[in-house]
Amino acid sequence: MAKNNSPREILTTESSFLRGPKTRLKELWFTFKVQYHFIRAFRKLHFIGPCVTVFGSARFPEENFFYKKAEEIGATLASMGFTVMTGGGPGIMEAANKGAYEAGGYSVGCNIVLPKEQKPNPYLHKWINIPYFFVRKFILIKYSYAFIVMPGGIGTLDELFESLTLIQTKMIKNFPVILFGKDYHKELYDHIQIMARNESIDEHDMKLLFITDSVDEMKEHLRIHAIKKFGLVKRPFKKRWWFGES
DSSP states (O other): OGGGSOHHHHHHHHHHHTTSOOOHHHHHHHHHHHHHHHHHHHHHHTTSOSEEEEEOOSOOOTTSHHHHHHHHHHHHHHHTTOEEEEOSSSTHHHHHHHHHHHTTOOEEEEEEOOSSOOOOOSOOSEEEEESOHHHHHHHHHHTEEEEEEOSOOHHHHHHHHHHHHHHHTTSSOOOOEEEEOTTTTHHHHHHHHHHHHTTSSOGGGGGGEEEESOHHHHHHHHIIIIIITTTEEEEEETTEEEEEEO
8 A cells, every 4th residue: 555655756755646636446445544644643552651752953963962862861861661652764853852762761763755755764662654744743642641842843843832732722631831942942832822812812822831951850840740630540561661550
């Protein structure tokens, strides 16, 4: 099926679908291909355990300050028992996976298939290649009890606001969303405050975001607003830790 197509063929198919109506048969066939990739992802990732998803730039090299912080974050999340999930690529994604992997935690990636092929980073216990952005974004959110937003670009902002919108509209639970990097996100956070002052969002929505530069503050926030709030309990599972709701 679609898994045999080249990255360029897959992207061309999605791009063509978004350009307007096609024949009913073509549109039906496209929905079958999307369904296939959803089911494939559900089957492969069903037992990965409650995750924390880390979003961030694919462009930061190993010597970058935020790459090193993402490694520390990945290791900290692993020590708390969470599976670390990322988009599976380089940069911040690789760093968070690497931190978890080398700390003995569980590391998972949802890699996007692109014409300039993004290869899964080498610090993944399990990964899946997904050809459609909207399917990938759904999977990155589905298994997570929290979202860590590191410095990144337009894709990272898309993932941030997708998560916030789903929480705001109560499509998912009020999971913690942490902006990491106060200076980097200052103007973004200021603009969200402007929205609240102008009542384009509710003042209460500001409570959906926690902004910090501290891994220790992040850890404590997750302890209170994820582990304690949702009654998560650590227990052994196949030689690694697994969370279950008590």
